[in-house]
Amino acid sequence: MAEITTDTSHVFAAVLSRVTAAIEALVAAKRLPQNLDLGRVLVEPPRDPTHGDLATNAAMVLAKDAGKKPREIAEAIAETLRADDWVEAVAIAGPGFINLTLKPAVWRDALKAAILAGADYGRMPVPEAAKPVNVEYVSANPTGPMHVGHCRGAVFGDALANLLAFAGKPVTREYYINDAGAQVDVLARSAFLRYREALGENIGPIPEGLYPGDYLVPVGKELAARYGDTLRDKPEAEWLPDVRKIAIDMMMAMIRADLEALNVRHDVFFSERSLVEGTADAVARTIVELRDAGKVYEGRLPPPKGAPPEDWEDREQTLFRSTDFGDDIDRPLLKSDGSYTYFASDIAYHRSKVERGFSDLIDVWGADHGGYIKRMQAAVAAVSGGLAALDVKIVQLVKLLRAGQPVKMSKRAGDFVTLRDVVDEVGKDAVRFMMLNRKNDAVLDFDLAKVIEQSRDNPVFYVQYGHARGRSVFRHAREVVGELPENPGEQAKALVAGPLERLDDPGEIAIMRQIAQFPRLIEAAAAAHEPHRIAFYLYDLASAFHAHWNRGNDAPYLRFIIQDDPQLTLARLALVQGVITVLSVGLGLLGVEAPDEMR
RNA sequence: GGCCCCGUAGCUCAGCCGGAUAGAGCAGCAGCCUUCUAAGCUGUUGGUCGCAGGUUCGAAUCCUGCCGGGGUCGCCA
Known part of the structure; x- marks a missing residue:
């Protein structure tokens, strides 16, 4: 029973x-x-x-x-x-x-519970046998600053991790640094050019195939400061590893600073290079294991359909049997030059996640990687013996607009809108909320002009204003109910001690019901891996609060502060506190500030 | 051509594990208001849930096919 x-x-x-x-x-x-x-x-x-x-x-x-x-x-x-x-x-x-x-008492008790729980309202306990979850997001290449395209995945992943942690999952937030492929060698060569420039050489236009962005100028200077001209005349093979390392480190420092500006955090920065470097080549080991398990073989692939293959060469190659797991075609692990494909090291990387004890994996990818999902899920099934599951969340394109007009992004290399530009222009709260105010797999219009507008049309403002309005009631209520205890726990006790049975207006009860729904929302949003539901819920709650507030204009007895009735005011403060609590917890999960006042 | 995502009101989008008469904001229309915190308020019009089948007590939701839009399609990451 x-x-x-x-x-x-x-x-x-x-x-x-x-x-x-x-x-x-x-x-x-x-x-x-x-x-x-x-x-x-x-x-x-x-x-x-x-x-x-x-x-x-x-x-x-x-x-x-x-x-x-x-x-x-x-x-x-x-x-x-x-x-x-x-x-x-x-x-x-x-x-x-x-x-x-x-019975109305149930809703009043729910309100009390919310107030007393405070910042923990809606939080679910971590179960005894909780399975740790690994959420990987951003993982932008360390070859330059992050652009707006990275933004949505970063915010989504971060908010999802917040949500899962709040819903009782032990969460590790991870960033995979692609520091082993050919592109970081290009980075090193590009940095070396800037190094020669820093030594006073006229380097002229940046050659095709190298990264032209100004952001590499400081790397060149750093190299010059560190090495003087000792690298200049050495052959590439001698300077490349060192230059590459310094350049990657500096790029990662820049990326981390950008992420910090967006309030995006990671627990683990996992280096791809660490998988292949040194004596223990994890990629090779993974391939051997999979070969022993019959999941890797030498074979031929049919030429790709669609685009006419110009340099297609029919050759025998090392293939992963992803068709065993529902993929359409088996996937190559080695390039024609013998080096690993990105997929090969990605298998080793996900194997590492499994080895580190994660059976619940979530990857956040851009829409252009959608075709990659099946093979990666196949790989996770293979390396975990079917014990780990990978959920890939695809974040769709962001269309950057200004007052309805598309923001021109020149194709000219190096000239793109960076994540930092956008955050500096509209603030991290607007960026984060808007990125989460849409289902992750739907295309999103991000209008730089609209998101700083202070009106009901702008959900960021509308929700934050709800919180600020609530705080303002408390500031004004002092004159009627006197000083409440400073300490949040004590204040909560003082509020729930009020005559909550006097909260009997339909508008008030409706708000209580909405507050009571928050834990259920958290559960559902976490289970579905859909943080956007929080944003929609908060908008609805703020909307109900504003609507009730406005009723007070025509019906003064509905106002929160009733001058000659301190007890009723106290009860209504409890309701306001409930709203404040949920708005602040919810915004916190989205990584958005819950301000005490709007300016 | 294969695969993935999307298609819901004029516009932008929600719709939770299949549930009751499909919702919100904007725009439109009709009133009201100048404020306990200003960035207004209230009401209202508007739908063949892309189309056609199927599954069942019941489908926007699940399955199949088609149409339209986007993405992607050995060794790039």
């Missing part, structure tokens, strides 16, 4: 436990058969609020297995629920929905 939960900090879960208990009581009384699958039983807010506070689909879900009509089951469950001390009214409607109206 399931426990009945009285925990109002998660009303929906608690009510579900009561519905489940009611069903189990019916089973015990032999009014329903044994072994029913209760996994699909849901408790959720009804679409139409006039139907009640909560609805459950239990009767419809169980109907088939129970061999009874939905409404018959619903009647039986309803009978039990009518006796529940949380339940005010039960109604059966439509094809078999059970609509519940809860």
Whole structure:
């Protein structure tokens, strides 16, 4: 028999436990058969609020297995629920929905629970046997500053990691540094040119194939300062490794600074080079293992369809049998020059994640890598023996606009809008919120003019303003209720001690219900790996709060501060605190500031 | 051509694990307001959920095919 939960900090879960208990009581009384699958039983807010506070689909879900009509089951469950001390009214409607109206005290208790939990409201405990999750995001090449395209993945990954951690997952945030491919050699050569420039040489235009950006000038200077002219006349093979290392380090320092400006954090920066360097070549080891397991073989691939292959050469190559795992074609691990493909080292990298104990992997990629998902999932299945799962989240293109007009991004190399440009122009809060205010796999318009607009049209402002407005009420309320304790915990206690039963206006109760939904939202958003749901929820909550505030214009008795009624004011402050709490926790998960006032 | 994503109101988008009469903002229309914190408020019009089948008590949601848009298509990362 399931426990009945009285925990109002998660009303929906608690009510579900009561519905489940009611069903189990019916089973015990032999009014329903044994072994029913209760996994699909849901408790959720009804679409139409006039139907009640909560609805459950239990009767419809169980109907088939129970061999009874939905409404018959619903009647039986309803009978039990009518006796529940949380339940005010039960109604059966439509094809078999059970609509519940809860006693107002439940919503008040939920509000109290939210206030008392404060910054931890909605946080889920880390289960005993929690599986650690690895979230990899950004992983931009260390060959230059980050551009706007990287921005969305960075923010998405960071917010997703925040969300999962809050939902009770042990999360490691990871950045894969592609510091082993041919492109970092190009970086080194480009830096070497800047080095000669720093020594006073006229280098003229940057040759085709090298990185022309000014951001390499400081690298050249650093090399000149460190080495003088001792590298200048040496053959490339002698200077390249050192120059490459310094250039990569400086690029990574720049990237980290950019990420910091966006409030994006990582726990681990994992070097691709570390996989292939030294005695233990992890890529080679991985290939050998996979070959032993029959997942790697020498073979030929058919020429690619589509684009006419100009330099296609039909040759035998080392292939990973990704077709065993649902991919369309087997994938090469070695290039024609014998070096590893990116895919090969990426397999070794993901194998490292598995080795380090992660069975839950999430990669955040740009849309242009979509075709890569199947083979990577195949690889993860292969290196983990099917024990680890990889979820790849694709973030779609961001269209940068200014007042509706596309921002021109010249193709001329080196001349692009950097992430830093955008953050400096509109601020990290606007960037982060807007990047999360759309489903990750939908294309996003980012308008530099609109996101700094202070109006209802701008969700960033609207939500932040909700928080600021709430804080402002507290500043003004001092005159009526006196000073509240400074300490947040003490203040919370003072607030929940107020006469919350006086919060009986429909607008107030609606806000309480919305606050009570937050834990459920966190659960669902975390399970779906969809942080954008938080942004939408916060907008709705802020909207309800603003709407209630505005009602006070016409109906002064609805205002939060009632001059001659300190007790009522105290109760309403509790409601405001609930709103503030949820807005601040939610914005925190998105990595957006919850300001005390707008300027 | 293969694969992936998208297609929901005039526009921009939500729609949670299949659930009740498909939602929000903007624009439009009709009123109101000049403020306990100003960046206004309230109400309202508007839909063949791309099309056609299928699965079932029930489909915007799952499956198949097609149409339209985007991405991608051995060794780049």
